[in-house]
Amino acid sequence: MKIVVLDGYTLNPGDLSWDGIEKFGELTVYDRVSYDEKDEDIIAKKVGDAEIAFTNKTPVTRRAMEKMHNLRYIGVLATGYNIVDVAAAKEKGVVVTNIPTYGTDSVGQFAIALLLEMCHHVGAHSDSVIRGDWASNPDWCYWNYPLIELSGKTMGIIGYGRIGQTTGRIAQALGMKVIAVDTYKNPALESDTMKYVELDELFAKSDVIVLHCPLFESTKGIINKEN
Amino acid sequence: MKIVVLDGYTLNPGDLSWDGIEKFGELTVYDRVSYDEKDEDIIAKKVGDAEIAFTNKTPVTRRAMEKMHNLRYIGVLATGYNIVDVAAAKEKGVVVTNIPTYGTDSVGQFAIALLLEMCHHVGAHSDSVIRGDWASNPDWCYWNYPLIELSGKTMGIIGYGRIGQTTGRIAQALGMKVIAVDTYKNPALESDTMKYVELDELFAKSDVIVLHCPLFESTKGIINKEN
CATH class of the missing domain: 3.40.50.720 (NAD(P)-binding Rossmann-like Domain)
Known part of the structure; x- marks a missing residue:
């Protein structure tokens, strides 16, 4: 299983460990990709054929999601999930979670x-x-x-x-x-x-x-x- | 009755009124006199023959009090009353009050x-x-x-x-x-x-x-x- 973290630096600038997630599959962590919705092609390319995508503030639009062919799960590494088109995710059967209590x-x-x-x-x-x-x-x-x-x-x-x-x-x-x-x-x-x-x-x-x-x-x- | 405020500026830099106290006697308000215990002669002279002295942070030592011949009451315009020699005041029958709750x-x-x-x-x-x-x-x-x-x-x-x-x-x-x-x-x-x-x-x-x-x-x- 492929796992991609789109913008890991915000959560983990170096003082935390990704080991807990790495146990579940082949992990790629990008410090940052783009925070601009218009860069949906670039964002989709970074997710590629991964099943799992984590995002903190990187937008995942409907169009970007359409190009993430294997995507099954989006983990928002934050509370606010306005960066994910949850209606599109629901239609595609992609599970979206956020972290309502960390902060x-x-x-x-x-x-x-x-x-x-x-x-x-x-x-x-x-x-x-x-x-x-x-x-x-x-x-x-x-x-x-x-x-x-x-x-x-x-x-x-x-x-x-x-x-x-x-x-x-x-x-x-x-x-x-x-x-x-x-x-x-x-x-x-x-x-x-x-x-x-x-x-x-x-x-x-x-x-x-x-x-x-x-x-x-x-x-x-x-x-x-x-x- | 003579009333002296030794350091009125700290409490009232101009946005409050002394009228409430002025009703009770002849009021003199000094913006400040001295915050130094060693200036007890100067401080005593400002109180002079007043019955009532108010202080915020001006020290009233035993020696200063000995020169305030008519003094009957010291009103501390603050909570901390370490600036007044309360033992000396008690001996002389001078009432001392503070304001424990204003702040x-x-x-x-x-x-x-x-x-x-x-x-x-x-x-x-x-x-x-x-x-x-x-x-x-x-x-x-x-x-x-x-x-x-x-x-x-x-x-x-x-x-x-x-x-x-x-x-x-x-x-x-x-x-x-x-x-x-x-x-x-x-x-x-x-x-x-x-x-x-x-x-x-x-x-x-x-x-x-x-x-x-x-x-x-x-x-x-x-x-x-x-x-």
Whole structure:
């Protein structure tokens, strides 16, 4: 069985091992091929007659898939699978999997890190202090940006799946109220500090808006001039 | 009644009002006087014959207090009151108050912001991306520092009062285990993800150590070469 990894470098720049996958067949790992849908011929050629293709962000379009004659399985080495034409895969009987949980904690943590950067600009303050701006300041306290306290503010989360819930949990621990939009509502998650709302209400009431939804046609451009 | 604010600028650089205090007597607000204990004569002179003195970070030593003949009350405009010789104040019948809760949420939030800066260097990544380092990178993902995931790691918190608990709550929401040292232990706070320990165990087991204790003789130099 032939196995091709189309863009292995993103997942494994050298600190991981492919041995676990190599056990199952003849493995070829490309660091990267192309992230451009238009390069579907090049992408199809790299997969060739392999049964198994792994992709992280390399697009696998319907046309590319038509040229992968032996393809039986596409493993997405990430959570978002918008890079694979899943309708075409279904028609052809090609199984597609993604990894929905590998980054739950780290994505939630990173979303909060981005927010706290806007609230505190820690790196910029550190640079300023190293330049001597605090030492030359007559006051005991020093800051050069307004600081934002999150407690009591409202975070609107669009997409309240695993990652959205992780970000929401941290936000609530920071004293924020969370309002969330999701197609699937789990009443067990609601509390004094977490409520599901409709999108209009989320836009009206949120101090901070976080997007934790996949890129679907229905979510494309969800933040726009009208809203 | 005469009221003196020794270092008003730190609390109120111009965006707040002193009217609430002015109602009670003849108010003098100094932006700053001195943050040096050795300037006790200068500090005492500014208080003069006032009954009420407010300080944020201006030290009020025993010797300074001896020259404040009418002093009846010292209001610390902050949480930490190590700048006031409270033993001397007690002997003289001078009431001292601090404000234990004004910054609970914001200090906890800021402690986590400092930690996330070390984990993600968001500002530095932003600068790097603006310089074009991502655009000129062949891969879809880009970072130039190793990123640190906090989930599963252990945070040791020295001083588990209101602020320590706030930081601890956020850390647990980030998926961390919390171990804490405090003289006063509240068993109701303990859970699968939060335990009180002794200082030695905290030093041995923590991936991250956070100090949320006041500066007492007993806490001075608590982090040292031997530990």
